[in-house]
Amino acid sequence: MFKFDKKRWIRVLLVGMSMGLLMVFSSSAMAQEETAVTTDQIVIQIDTIWLFIGAFLVFWMQAGFAMVESGFSRSKNAANLLMKNLMDFCMGTLLFFAIGFGLMYGTSAGGFIGTTNFFLSELDPGAIDPYSWVDFLFQLMFAAASATIVSGAVAERLKFKSYLVYSVVMTAFIYPISGHWHWGGGWLFNLGFIDFAGSTIVHAVGGFAALAAAWVLGPRIGKFNKDGSSNVIPGHSLTLAALGVFILWMGWFGFNSGSTLSGMNPGIAYIAVTTTLAAAASTTSALLVNWFKAGHPSTEMALNGSLAGLVAITAGAANVTPTGAILIGFIAGGVLVYGLDLIERVLKVDDPVGAVAVHGLNGMWGTIAVGLFAAPSVGLLTGMGEISGLLYGGGFAQLGVQVLGTVVIAAWAFVTMGALFYIMKVTMGIRVSPKEELEGLDISEHFTSSYPEFGPAAADVVTITSGD
Amino acid sequence: MKAALVRNSSEYAETIPYYVELEVLTRTVDAGSVFRIPVGVVYQGGGKRFTIDVCGFQRQSDKPAELPKIAGYLVNSLVHLARLPSYVFIARRAGEIYPVYTIDNEVFATTPGGPIFKHVELAKVREYLGDYLNTIGILGENGVSDRLHVRGVNLQTLGLRRPVFYLKKRVVGQTDFWAPVFEAGDGQSVYTYAASARREAPVAGGQEVLALQAVVAEALMADGRLADPHDLRPDRLFPDYWKRLETTLTPQGSTAVNRFTLPLYSSPDVWVGLEPRPEEERYSLFIGEDAQAVVERAAADFARRGYAVASELVMA
Numbered sequence: 015m016f017k018f019d020k021k022r023w024i025r026v027l028l029v030g031m032s033m034g035l036l037m038v039f040s041s042s043a044m045a046q047e048e049t050a051v052t053t054d055q056i057v058i059q060i061d062t063i064w065l066f067i068g069a070f071l072v073f074w075m076q077a078g079f080a081m082v083e084s085g086f087s088r089s090k091n092a093a094n095l096l097m098k099n100l101m102d103f104c105m106g107t108l109l110f111f112a113i114g115f116g117l118m119y120g121t122s123a124g125g126f127i128g129t130t131n132f133f134l135s136e137l138d139p140g141a142i143d144p145y146s147w148v149d150f151l152f153q154l155m156f157a158a159a160s161a162t163i164v165s166g167a168v169a170e171r172l173k174f175k176s177y178l179v180y181s182v183v184m185t186a187f188i189y190p191i192s193g194h195w196h197w198g199g200g201w202l203f204n205l206g207f208i209d210f211a212g213s214t215i216v217h218a219v220g221g222f223a224a225l226a227a228a229w230v231l232g233p234r235i236g237k238f239n240k241d242g243s244s245n246v247i248p249g250h251s252l253t254l255a256a257l258g259v260f261i262l263w264m265g266w267f268g269f270n271s272g273s274t275l276s277g278m279n280p281g282i283a284y285i286a287v288t289t290t291l292a293a294a295a296s297t298t299s300a301l302l303v304n305w306f307k308a309g310h311p312s313t314e315m316a317l318n319g320s321l322a323g324l325v326a327i328t329a330g331a332a333n334v335t336p337t338g339a340i341l342i343g344f345i346a347g348g349v350l351v352y353g354l355d356l357i358e359r360v361l362k363v364d365d366p367v368g369a370v371a372v373h374g375l376n377g378m379w380g381t382i383a384v385g386l387f388a389a390p391s392v393g394l395l396t397g398m399g400e401i402s403g404l405l406y407g408g409g410f411a412q413l414g415v416q417v418l419g420t421v422v423i424a425a426w427a428f429v430t431m432g433a434l435f436y437i438m439k440v441t442m443g444i445r446v447s448p449k450e451e452l453e454g455l456d457i458s459e460h461f462t463s464s465y466p467e468f469g470p471a472a473a474d475v476v477t478i479t480s481g482d
Numbered sequence: 483m484k485a486a487l488v489r490n491s492s493e494y495a496e497t498i499p500y501y502v503e504l505e506v507l508t509r510t511v512d513a514g515s516v517f518r519i520p521v522g523v524v525y526q527g528g529g530k531r532f533t534i535d536v537c538g539f540q541r542q543s544d545k546p547a548e549l550p551k552i553a554g555y556l557v558n559s560l561v562h563l564a565r566l567p568s569y570v571f572i573a574r575r576a577g578e579i580y581p582v583y584t585i586d587n588e589v590f591a592t593t594p595g596g597p598i599f600k601h602v603e604l605a606k607v608r609e610y611l612g613d614y615l616n617t618i619g620i621l622g623e624n625g626v627s628d629r630l631h632v633r634g635v636n637l638q639t640l641g642l643r644r645p646v647f648y649l650k651k652r653v654v655g656q657t658d659f660w661a662p663v664f665e666a667g668d669g670q671s672v673y674t675y676a677a678s679a680r681r682e683a684p685v686a687g688g689q690e691v692l693a694l695q696a697v698v699a700e701a702l703m704a705d706g707r708l709a710d711p712h713d714l715r716p717d718r719l720f721p722d723y724w725k726r727l728e729t730t731l732t733p734q735g736s737t738a739v740n741r742f743t744l745p746l747y748s749s750p751d752v753w754v755g756l757e758p759r760p761e762e763e764r765y766s767l768f769i770g771e772d773a774q775a776v777v778e779r780a781a782a783d784f785a786r787r788g789y790a791v792a793s794e795l796v797m798a
Contacts, residue, residue: 090595236597236614245597245610452618454595 068272072155075265081258089250090454092464106185118190125201163220166367213329213380221374226432233364281396292343296323299347326380332396338387385413485550688726
C-alpha cells in the first residue's frame, strides 16, 4: 500500500524547484552575454523606474485627498466622499486614456489642443519603450488629482451621478485642454510660461472648477445665517484629515520631484527640499496668521496650511532658491487664511474643506511667485533653464507671462465648469433633496454607513418636561 | 463615574422620595463633580413611576434602583468638550432639546449631524438655530409656529431653570436684542450675556432688575447697538420679581395708551410703565426718563406689535 512520506516529497519538490531556477538563470545569463546593455537603456530604465515611483506616490495622494475630505466632512457623508475620490480616479483613467491624453499631449493644433494619440493609438505594446507607458501613467495621476480637488468643495450636497458626469468632462476635456497650452507644448509654453509641476495646470484648474461648482450648487443647509454670518459645520475626524495631509505631503515628493520626468536629473533632491521648505513655512504662517486673527492656534488651519504651501511651491519648485521657497510658503499661509475669509464671508460660497483657497488661490499665487522668485542658478541645476524672476533682475517679462497664464487658465476652469454645473443643474439636477442632505449622502446615495456601529446619541429621543 | 440612589429624608420625601447622586470625576471642567438629581413620582393608571430630569431629558422607571444608571448614561451623553450644557433650547411641539455649551464668553448650540451655532450672545444663537430648524422643518414656518424656548441648567441638580426675566430691544428700523436673565447659582446676583461678556448685578431687593438693565444698556451703547438706553426693556418678569421690584418704586397713577392702561411708577433714575401679561402671568416694563417718554415708548411698541394705537395719548 502506498504510504505518503511527507519529508521525502518535500525533498523532491525542493530539488525540482532548484533545477528549474538554475535553468531560468542560466538561459538569462546566456541571453545577456549575447546582448550587451547600453547606457541609454540603463538611463531609460532609471527614468522609467523613477517615474513609476513618482506615479505611485501621486496615486497615493488620491488616498490623501480621500482622508482629508472625509475627515473634514460629517460622518454621515464619509462614504460618499470616499466614493467620489475612488470614482473620479476610475472615470478619469478611462476618459484620460480615451480622450484626455490625446487632447493634452497629441500633435498640437495651433498651440491650443492636441489632436492625436487618442486611446494611446500611437503607443505600440510590442515596442520596447517602457517610458511612454509610464509617462501616460504619471500624467494620468495628475489628471485625477486635478479632478478630485472639486469633491471636497461640493461635499455633503452634490448628487453622486452629477459628480460622475463632472469627472468625465474634467478629465476628458477641461484639464487636458488647458494642460496642452503649457505641458503639451502649446501657446503658453511658447510664451515661456513656467508651471513646473502644476500649481496652475493641476491645482488652480481644480480649485477654480471647485469654486464654480460650489457657487452654482449653493451652500449646505445651515451654513449661512440670514444676516450673512456663517456657522461652523465641523468635520467628523481631524485624525483622518491629519493623516490625509501627511499622505498628501509624502505624495507631493512624487508630484514635484517626479515632474523632472527623469531620475537622472541632478535636481530631484533639490526639488524635494524646496517642496518641504515651502510646506513647512506655509503651515507655520497659516497657524500664526490665524492665531493672531482668531486668537487660537487652529488645527484645521495648520493642516490646510501644509497643503497651501505644497500647492504654491509646485510651480516653482525647480526654479526658486530655498529662501524663495520659504517666502512663497509664508505668503501662501496668509493667502490661505484670508482666502478662506474671502470665499466664505465675502463671496458666501460654502467650501467645506477649503479647496478653493488651498488649490485655487494658492495655485495662482505659486505660479505668479515664479515670476518674482525664479533664480537662474536653480534653473540651470534642474534643467529648467536660466530663468530670472523680478527679484533676480529678470524684470517684469516673466512675471507678466506668469500672471497671464494663471489668470487665463483659472478663468477657463471657472467658466467652463460653471457652465457645466449650470447645465447639469437645469437638466439632471445637481443637488440632493434637503431630506437626503439631512440624513446624509452615505445612506441616501449609497445605502451604506461609514460607521454602522455608532448608534445615535441618547439625547436624540427626548421627552420635554418643562412647560413655559 | 459613581452613581447612587439616596433616600430623601426631608419633608419633601413624598414628592421627591429619592435623589440620584452622581459623582462625575475628570469629566467636566466648569461644573462641580457631584450632582444631586431629584427623583420625582408620577402616578399613571393607578401605578407609581419614578422620574428624573437631566438637563431637560426626562426618563421614567418603575424601579428607582434603575435610575442611577440611566442618569449616568444621560450625563455621559451630554458631556461635550468636557462640559455639561449651561442652557438648553427647547422646541416644545417637536419634542426636541438642543444643549447649549459655554466656553469662555461664547455659547455653542449643537445639532445632531448639523452645524454648530456659536456667538457671544445666546439671543443670536437662538436666532441662528431657530432659522436652521425652520429650514429643516423642525420648527415649522418661521414666525407663525413653534419657537425655541430657553432654559438655564442648574449645575447642582441638572434641572432646568426658567429665566427670571428678559432684556429686550425691539425698535423698528434697528437690530433686535434679546437676552434671558438668570439667577446665579448662589442666588446672590442676576446675570446675562451681552456685548461679548457676562453682565451681572447683585440682588438688591428687586432693584437688580433696573441695575442689570442699566449695565447691559451701557454695554450695548458702547457696542453701537443701542441708541437710547431706555429702548432696552425688562420683559416678562416673574410675578415675585415684579412684586419685589414694585416695593422699591413710587406709584405715580396710570396712563392710557388706547385700550391699554399702564400703571406708572418712578424710581430715582427712571420712570416705569407696567404692562401686565395675564396670559403668561408675567410683567413687562417700559422705561423712560419721564412719564411722557414711557407712554411714547409703549405706543411705539404696541404699534409695532400690530395693535391699533390712538394718536392722542391720555394720562389717566
